[in-house]
Amino acid sequence: MANSLRDADFEPSVRDRIRVVPRYKHETLPELLRGHHIKLFPTLSEGFSVALLEAMACGLAPVTTTTPGPMEVVRDGDNGILVPPRDSEAIEQALERLIADRPYLEKLRRNAYNTAQKYSWQRIASDNLTLYETALSHKGVTK
Numbered sequence: 001m002a003n004s005l006r007d008a009d010f011e012p013s014v015r016d017r018i019r020v021v022p023r024y025k026h027e028t029l030p031e032l033l034r035g036h037h038i039k040l041f042p043t044l045s046e047g048f049s050v051a052l053l054e055a056m057a058c059g060l061a062p063v064t065t066t067t068p069g070p071m072e073v074v075r076d077g078d079n080g081i082l083v084p085p086r087d088s089e090a091i092e093q094a095l096e097r098l099i100a101d102r103p104y105l106e107k108l109r110r111n112a113y114n115t116a117q118k119y120s121w122q123r124i125a126s127d128n129l130t131l132y133e134t135a136l137s138h139k140g141v142t143k
Contacts, residue, residue, distance in 0.1 A: 006022075037098070039064075043065055044085050081097075
């Protein structure tokens with residue numbers, strides 16, 4: 001089992017600004033994220049990230065890396081900010097921009113929320129059904 005982060009894992013000078021939540025119930029996530037505005041997701045390798053979409057669905061603007069999973073969801077400058085992996089300076093610049101430019105942050109938050117709404121299970125099922133029906137119709141098979 002992987003080690004979980006604890007408050008003591010952080011420098012004493014920042015501990016009062018960090019809250020470690022080792023476990024939570026899925027339905028409490030919106031409450032846990034209330035009052036937050038940015039999701040920093042500096043992944044080095046990622047498939048399709050549910051954590052990223054959940055944060056976007058809660059109205060957080062993502063700052064994430066140009067890795068395949070996040071790039072499927074985040075459009076740089078539209079619904080989040082993409083930075084190169086392992087580029088701490090680019091991460092810092094992205095965060096500083098969002099902190100300093102409130103209208104830009106709000107635009108990204110709004111667009112991130114709207115993007116996440118496209119990923120409901122009902123919509124995914126409907127899109128898959130349409131894809132299957134289109135593939136079948138091209139083979140000459142009808143319903």
